[in-house]
Amino acid sequence: MYFRMLHDDSSGLLTYLLADLEAREAVLIDPRPADASVIHAMLAEHGLRAVATVETDAHHAAAGPQPHRAAPWPAPALLRDGDLLPFGAQHLRCLATPGHTHHGRSYLWRDRLFCGGVLSPLQCPEAPGVEAPAQLWESLMARVLPHPPETLLFPGHSCGGWTVSNLLTQRMHHPWLGTASRDEALHAMALRRPTA
Template sequence: MASAALRVAVRQLSQHSRAGAPVLLRQMFEPKSCTYTYLLGDRESREAILIDPVLETATRDAKLVKELGLRLLYAVNTHCHADHITGSGLLRSLLPGCQSVISRLSGAQADLHLEDGQSIHFGRFVSWMLRCARTLYRSVHEKIFTLPGDCLIYPAHDYHGLTVSTVEEEKTLNPRLTLSCEEFIKVMDNLNLPKPQQIDVAVPANMRCGVQTPPS
């Protein structure tokens, strides 16, 4: 059942990624934590990055990178995840030359730390714009209203089987984004979500951000 879900996610995304588009985009799913991993590649230079890889699916992701003839530069963690262990450590072993990346503000180890507002490049493209926690919610709310309505939005997690949305759909149907910016920030600061099931294992491992050197 899990493998079927993975195939569906990738096939659905391929409909949105034209064969001749300069950026190669693939969306992969990990069912236990409902996490999406994104592979972005420059078709010309063959340089690529993976965003939010998961340990259990890192071998699958490395296989896809090789099959597509890409060179993985970075395994990027958007934050220190509490719901899954990052696959960046295993990817560094499977794909030599790949570096793990995370925000310096996370306090986690990595090969490369990014500062607020910094970006990384793969081929001709910029893939990452970092915001510190104090400005994240305001930045998200403000940014969503400056984008074209038909701009596609791909989730980091999904618990309802949805793989893609649009800016217009989110502005119209997302109950949080129909709020004012200040109301949105207040709601996000007081979600009181349940404790993630893997938090006790995931956070200590992810504080190493994939730099998982065995003890001597």
């Protein structure tokens, strides 16, 4: 298996490349067109073929699929909750986690959850705020927290300096999950909702 993270220092945005080296198949999570040359080099170094791309927060989903003509990867796959995306002998499982954006998705691979802005939407450089606070709370409670405490969490952007955490740490220290009630969390999110 092959796993790499690309971090854009200026924006904090993160891109992930997962691959089955035996099958030479790769999946990209939240790739940025600006990173096309680096991603192409990573794929070429190991003789990999990008078989799919997925997005977590899909900030532009309402505008329809975005063209990736210059990028060495396919257009984003449109997965529904529960769908499996195979690559070689591996697969990603799509979890609908709306709230930060209405089209939010997280992707589970082994013990790793690629969760976009679900846990740090107020620091997202693409859309600071929460589109639907109540939906986000439900996503956290029903789709994220039930996973084992050792589950590794990979956000869509660095959050307070971290690029990876685990569920136990977030349960203990996240401001909305530690001591805040549902109403307190919704109020905090609502204060930072994006304006139309």
